[in-house]
Amino acid sequence: MRFLYKRPRMEHVQEELDTLMEVMVSDLFIYLDLFLFSLIFTLLLSPIINSFALSILFFIAAYSLFSSLYYFLISRIMNKS
Incomplete structure (x- = not known):
């Protein structure tokens, strides 16, 4: 059956x-x-964090x-080159 399969072109x-x-x-x-x-x-850290409000605060802090870090380290380096 392999002979029936046509390979796609490299450009595609x-x-x-x-x-x-x-x-x-x-x-x-x-x-x-x-x-x-x-x-x-x-x-993953929810068993350690005591309250739901603290979990939300931790999520916002981690995302920020x-x-x-992405914006100041990676994005700025990519834009310079």
């Missing part, structure tokens, strides 16, 4: 990879990823920290 594969890379490095995708990372980080 390269176009799809370029599109995928554009999405993966877009700011919206990165901030969404940071949001999910902060949420998972907060949920990760977002500012």
Whole structure:
């Protein structure tokens, strides 16, 4: 059955990879990823955090920290080059 499968052309594969890379490095995708990372980080630490209000505060602080690290370290370096 393998002989029936036609390989896609290299140009087509390269176009799809370029599109995928554009999405993966877009700011919206990165901030969404940071949001999910902060949420998972907060949920994993929920047994240690005493109250729900403190959990929300910790989530906001973690998201702010990760977002500012991305903005000041990665985003500025990418824009300079």
